[in-house]
Amino acid sequence: PFHFARMFKRVTGQTPHGFVSAMRFELARKLLADRDLALVTIAHRVGFSSQAAFTAAFKRTAGSSPGAYRRRLG
Known part of the structure; x- marks a missing residue:
């Protein structure tokens, strides 16, 4: 796991957790456009157990x- 995390960060510039979190919030921002x-x-849908945690x-x-x-999206 440590080697994977180190290599992942070297290639992407982000930790695996940071990358997954960024993808989750990118999807959340897109979904928020659908009123x-x-x-x-x-x-x-983006993986949170509750609206409060999200x-x-x-x-x-x-x-x-x-x-x-x-x-703000209008």
Whole structure:
């Protein structure tokens, strides 16, 4: 596992966890554009066990809540 993580970071510039997290939030941002999807549905689709956990992580990453991010999209 250590060798994989070291090689992965060397090639991508990110840790495996960081890479997966970035992909999850990229998908979440795309899904937030669909106003027909509930936030809890988006949270589950991107791998969070609850909307609360998704909201907290999204806020740390994007600097705003998923709802606020969605409202800014227009």
